[in-house]
Amino acid sequence: MLLQGYLLSVLDYFGSACKQETHGISCDCQMSDPQSQCRIKSCENGESCQGRDIDAPAFECLISDIPVHIGKPVPKLRFNLEAALNFSDPREIPAYSVPTAAHYLQMPVATLRSWVLGRSYKTQDGAKRFRPIVDLHNKNVPLLSFYNLCEAHVLSVLRKHHQIDLGHIRKAIGFVRKEFGWERPLIQQDFRISGAQLFVEHLGKYVDAAGGGQILLDGIEIYFQRFEWKDNLTSRLYPFTHQRAQESPKLVFIDPNFAFGRPALASMHIATAVIAERYKAGDSIDTLKKDYGCTRLEIEEGLRCELQIKVAA
Template sequence: MARKKVDRTQDEIREYPCYSIEQVASYIGVPKRTLRNWVTGYSYQTRHAMKRANPVITPADPENNLLSFYNLAEAQVLAATRERNIGLRRIRHTVEYMREVLQEERPLLRCVFETSGQDIFLQNISGKNLRNPLNVSKFGQYGFRSILKKYLSRIERDANGNPTRVYPLKAGARSAKRNIVIHPFVSAGKPSLAESGIMVEAIWKRKKAGETVKTLAKDFRLKPSEIKAAINYYAA
């Protein structure tokens, strides 16, 4: 008997645990150990005893440490901490403070921030506009303003404030253009070229096999600049 097809909603697809820690680390350009610490927490020594730090990201499948598209979006925001050399403990304190103030378990995912001059305001949470926008620039002592300011434009959201697309920005990438996108409904959620939807991995494998940019551009019917963007993304 044929298995009955199960149609998932968009939210369910974005919540579905489909990425390993290794995959997400590769997509957004952070070390696997760093991402694992964000997802599983870690132990550290104090003057008196060993303590356990809680995770900053709650994985979609905690038992197997599998991540969803939503988890990937959270990790993309946190990726900026490595560029700024901001300690994970400080970031955790900031996130925990926002959870207490906003009563939102996953503020990195569900909160929508906007900028005004040098200040950053929280305008919307879980699809609801705040009567008095919260100025999160006061978290500057934790470096949170510098993180958000750079990465706000890299995540697109729907009317409910949930991420719909992530434009990964790897440390060391040659270009900050939004050429590469991770879309949960395109190329099985793997990085693809933003305009054509062609999976970046397919281009990279053929380039590694020795094919030229000119040949790849002709075969995929793309501009050479798009082929180079895909190659540079993997090279970064």
């Protein structure tokens, strides 16, 4: 199951730097068409790649979130079994592209990309750099692990529902990490008991927490209710399927040990992507619930997870 899930991540991510081995992927090179610039989205410096000199290899561009040096060979991927086996815990395997993770978390792709890759921006004092707040296993490969996905879930709750500045959140996370020695404070089970109050108190140094501390603690409790645990770290995520978190039933889960880490129905462990494909092919909800022995609400939640209205990129 571990290798199958990892193979899926290879399909999810279709490139890496040439002659480089990363989390089980190594490269053989094939020369690319140097004139091809289609689907180029953005450069490392945040500006458009379109129209740039293709002989300038210093510009590293993202083509569908894949780093490719313009004018250099395009890598041909080869699966490396030995490197993949270095992961003893499937929760640590890089398996989700930025767009895929953003879709599951119902958040803008550009926002999540900034959180995991950072971004450059201009100010009156010159160019500045926003540092990533979610630490990837390999900074050269834009794939999130399950742990990263859960951390982004927590950050999304804090930003979307409480409008807390990420800089303040970063400082509070660092304080709690230093105080308790936790590598991943936001997805640590003990955070709920020992760390949350300290986290909120530290945030109060930077934001007006008067009267809002309990509201923030209640918000933290909401995201903790979407987790299940193993070895004191999150092992299963029930993503929000509604804009209002309180209205999202826990009928769909993401677990790296099931459906290759893709969303699945909690009751039957059926991948929601399978349900969505059948629905798009013409099967009715009544037919699907009969075939899978599920309730109508379960089928609707599975479809809602897969067929969400696209958020702005």
